[in-house]
Amino acid sequence: MSTLEHGFEDVPEKYQTLGGRALTSNVIFDEVDPTCDPLGPDNKFVVAPGLLAGTDAPSSGRLSVGGKSPLTNGIKEANAGGPTAQKLGRLGIKGIIIEGKAEEDTWYNIVLSKDKCEIVEAGKYAGMGLYELITKVWEEYPNKPGIIGCGIAGQKLMKSAGVFGNNVENSDPGRYAGRGGLGAVLGSKRVSAIITDDTGTRNLRPADRELYTTGCSKLLDALDEHAVTGVLEKPDPETGKMKPYGALKNYGTNVLQNIINEAGALPTRNWHEGRFEGATKISGEAVHEFIDKVKEKFPDSTATYAHACHDGCVMKCSNIVPYEDTGEHQVGCLEYESVWALGTNCGIDDLFYVAELNRVCNDLGIDTIEAGNIISVAMDGKIEIDGKKLDFGDGALSVELLKKVTTNEPLAKAVGDGALAMGKYAGITHVAAVKGQSLPAYDPRPIKGIGVTYATGPQGGCHTQGYTIAPEILQIGGKPDPRDIKKAELSRGFQATTAYIDSTGYCLFIAFAILDIESGLNGMVESINGFLGTEIDVGKYGADIISKEREFNKRAGMTEKDDRLPEFFKTEPLPPHNVVFDVPDEELDSVHQD
Ligand code: SF4
Structure with a gap:
């Protein structure tokens, strides 16, 4: 440039x-x-x-x-x-x-x-x-x-x-x-x-078509069969009537809102509580019902669930959420992390404001997870916006806060530079961030493995770099006790496998099916090997990526101290289970010791 x-x-x-x-x-x-x-x-x-x-x-x-x-x-x-x-x-x-x-x-x-x-x-x-x-x-x-x-x-x-x-x-x-x-x-x-613009092109050709095609078809079968990634509806075995089946197609990723709330691990009002009384009102089930209701009134509305973010996605977790009074497009898609960040963590249970905050983030180019943490920290500090005090639950004023990004006021930098910057502006140290990046929608106090990933992953506070929630809460691919503090090995395995999947082009959500259905896992590996015409060692491929990322971070000045959660997770018990994050530092340091 x-x-x-x-x-x-x-x-x-x-x-x-x-x-x-x-x-x-x-x-x-x-x-x-x-x-x-x-x-x-x-x-x-x-x-x-x-x-x-x-x-x-x-x-x-x-x-x-x-x-x-x-x-x-x-x-x-x-x-x-x-x-x-x-x-x-x-x-x-x-x-x-x-x-x-x-x-x-x-x-x-x-x-x-x-x-x-x-x-x-x-x-x-x-x-x-x-x-x-x-x-x-x-x-x-x-x-x-x-x-x-x-x-x-x-x-x-x-x-x-x-x-x-x-x-x-x-x-x-x-x-x-x-x-x-x-x-x-x-x-x-x-x-x-x-x-x-790909006009005039065609699909890429696999090196070994047979292996690739067999692999794709095994993976596809597993995706269709699994209760998370599966088809929209299936006949009820007793009545024969069609009923909702695949969770992602019906409720999107926001199906997690009620599940994580039940687990008492849904960070609420800037990570002070683990359960939100308004969760059901903004859950994936509520969004599904809302879309159905608006479509009944406005049949031409583009509102939908089971929406694909690109051609060829069969899991279709995306959605288009409409304005209630016109049926017109408000935001698409409204997914779990955004609803949690801009809703639950800010104490906002009004679907309209959650979707509107998401729309403003999309329009201005702001990460919704960071934005939700910024707003909730600002609410914790009760900062003033144009003479009005911002409190938990205030959707309308939160929209005004985000829009400050477009101004030259001092508040603009605090809003735009992340939750830690807002903490400094608001005088709040209760900020959930690791390596400078604010945390996503799972409190690590009752779910230790995800805390190990947050702390030790090379990407900063991030869930997708080692999503141990799948076994710890959803009991997919295993049933480890979420309170067990020995989670180094679990997190290490998830971090390496995730780095591999993030390289393949496959959406990470295929993990739900391939963790439970072995033929699906084999199919994924075969499709990659068939496409490349060579055999890839999945574990090594992923571990090599993590190793280079960590080495870069080390050279950038990061040390073991950066592989830690903020102190309040160790000292402030989280209601309703009143637990703290008690994974010892030695366990964290053992994740990448080899
Ligand atoms: S590729 Fe993944 S994120 Fe996109 S719609 Fe499909 S399941 Fe959802």
């Missing part, structure tokens, strides 16, 4: 079997100085579709973005669905590396199409809300290309800025690679959007 030059390069031998997170993290490890300024010219912004993106494997269109994070100061990978990964895959583009930094007098878009790359001046898109930006880009490029980029928060170099992606069929920027402030890294390069 310093010279506005671009070029295509052949993929080096050592990167041939890498995709998604494996590729972004290896490029960052190999090419970025760990001590560099994350928002300076020496950092790189790397985009990599997963290995199977651009094929017809089920639910395999995930896109990774990576760089040195301005929030954690360590290595970062964030991934999302949406159409871009498949389009890049079909274009034969294994990765995009954006380096340098353009002059600060204008903005650029990067436009990719068959055998072509352009860097085009795009000042007209700067400062624009992202719903409008997607609409305008699609007017300029009528083939409805995939779009990823940064919004106002990223353009203003704010550390809570995510990388947005568009939906396939509408102008919602809700496919977020949200975490770690990577939107600000893209903003620092002066790139507002990367536009990918």
